[in-house]
Amino acid sequence: MIKLLVYVAIALAIILIFQLMRIYQLSAEVKGKHVGKADDKDNRSQGLMMLIFVLALFGALIWCLYDVRGKLLPPAASDVGVTSDNVFFFNWVIIFIVFFITTFMLFYFPYKYKKQKDTKAFFFPHNDKLELIWTVVPSIALAVIIIYGLSLWGKMTGTPDPKAVKIQIYAKQYDFTARYAGTDNELGKTDYRLIDDGAGNVVGMDSTDKAGWDDIITKGDIHIPVNTPILFECNAREVMHGVFFPHFRDQINCVPGITTEVHFTATITTDSMKMITKDSNFYYLLICNRVCGPGHYTMAQHVVVDSPDEYKAWLAKQHPYYERKTQGKLTASK
Numbered sequence: 001m002i003k004l005l006v007y008v009a010i011a012l013a014i015i016l017i018f019q020l021m022r023i024y025q026l027s028a029e030v031k032g033k034h035v036g037k038a039d040d041k042d043n044r045s046q047g048l049m050m051l052i053f054v055l056a057l058f059g060a061l062i063w064c065l066y067d068v069r070g071k072l073l074p075p076a077a078s079d080v081g082v083t084s085d086n087v088f089f090f091n092w093v094i095i096f097i098v099f100f101i102t103t104f105m106l107f108y109f110p111y112k113y114k115k116q117k118d119t120k121a122f123f124f125p126h127n128d129k130l131e132l133i134w135t136v137v138p139s140i141a142l143a144v145i146i147i148y149g150l151s152l153w154g155k156m157t158g159t160p161d162p163k164a165v166k167i168q169i170y171a172k173q174y175d176f177t178a179r180y181a182g183t184d185n186e187l188g189k190t191d192y193r194l195i196d197d198g199a200g201n202v203v204g205m206d207s208t209d210k211a212g213w214d215d216i217i218t219k220g221d222i223h224i225p226v227n228t229p230i231l232f233e234c235n236a237r238e239v240m241h242g243v244f245f246p247h248f249r250d251q252i253n254c255v256p257g258i259t260t261e262v263h264f265t266a267t268i269t270t271d272s273m274k275m276i277t278k279d280s281n282f283y284y285l286l287i288c289n290r291v292c293g294p295g296h297y298t299m300a301q302h303v304v305v306d307s308p309d310e311y312k313a314w315l316a317k318q319h320p321y322y323e324r325k326t327q328g329k330l331t332a333s334k
C-alpha cells in the first residue's frame with residue numbers, strides 16, 4: 001500500500017513539474033519572450049559549456065593516466081615483450097594525438113562557430129583535396145600499424161630458434177600441465193585417446209615413441225632458464241584455452257586437435273624481477289585468457305625464470321614420466 005502511494009506521489013510530482021513549466025512558458029510568452037528558441041546569449045553559454053566540458057574531460061583523462069602509474073605491469077621480461085611494448089607505445093602515441101586533436105575540435109567548433117546575429121552558414125559541399133588527405137593519411141597510418149604489428153606476430157610465432165628448449169603446455173579445464181622434452185629435446189608423440197588421469201598420463205603420451213621416454217611431466221610452477229629461447233607447443237584437451245604470459249607479453253590460443261606454437265626468450269630472472277619491482281612476493285604468471293568455463297578464473301600458474309645453473313639443478317631433480325611409472329623398466333627394455 002505504501003509502495004503504491006509512493007508511486008502515485010512520484011507521478012503527481014512529475015505532472016506538477018510539467019504544469020509549472022507550462023505556466024512559466026505561458027507567462028513568459030505573455031511578457032513577449034520567445035521561450036524554447038535559443039537566442040545569442042543561449043548560444044554563447046552553450047558554446048562555452050562545450051569548451052569547459054572538453055577541457056574537464058582532458059583533465060580527468062590525464063588525471064586517470066597519472067593515477068594508474070606504477071599499477072601497470074613491470075618492464076617486459078622477454079625479447080618479444082620489448083617489441084610488444086614498442087608496438088603498443090607506437091599505437092598509443094598515434095591514438096592519443098588523433099584523440100586529442102579530433103575531440104578538441106569536436107567541442108571547440110560549436111563554441112567558435114556558434115550562431116550569432118547576422119552570421120550566415122558557409123556553403124561547403126565538397127573538397128577533393130580534403131577527401132584525398134583524410135583517405136590517404138589514415139590508410140598509410142593503418143598500413144604502418146599493421147605491418148609493425150605483423151612483425152611482432154612473426155617474432156612470437158615465426159620459425160623458432162632450432163636450439164630452443166621445447167616445452168609443451170597442455171591446457172584443460174582448469175589447469176595447465178607442462179611437459180619438458182628431456183635430454184633429446186624432442187617431445188614424444190601424444191594421442192588424446194591415451195589420456196589417463198588416474199595413471200598421471202594427463203597429456204596422452206604414447207609409450208611406443210622413444211622420443212617421449214625421457215619426457216618430464218610437471219604440475220604447478222613452470223621453470224624456464226633465462227636468456228634461452230623457449231618454444232612452447234600448446235594443446236587443449238576439450239575446449240579452447242589461452243596461454244598468456246603477461247610479463248613476457250606473449251600469448252597464443254590452445255585449440256583442441258591442433259598444436260599451436262609460441263616462443264620467447266626470458267631476459268630477467270624471477271629474482272632480478274623481485275628487485276626491480278621491490279616486491280619479494282613477485283612471480284611471473286601463466287594464465288588462461290579464453291573464457292573456458294565456470295572455473296576459468298582459477299587457471300593461473302607461476303612461471304619461475306631461473307639462472308642457467310638453477311634451472312639445471314631443478315631439472316636434475318625431475319623424473320621422466322615413464323621412469324616414474326615403471327621404475328626404469330621401460331627404458332631398460334629397449
Ligand SMILES: [Cu+2]
Pocket residue numbers: 171172240241242288289290291292293296299
Ligand atoms: Cu582456460
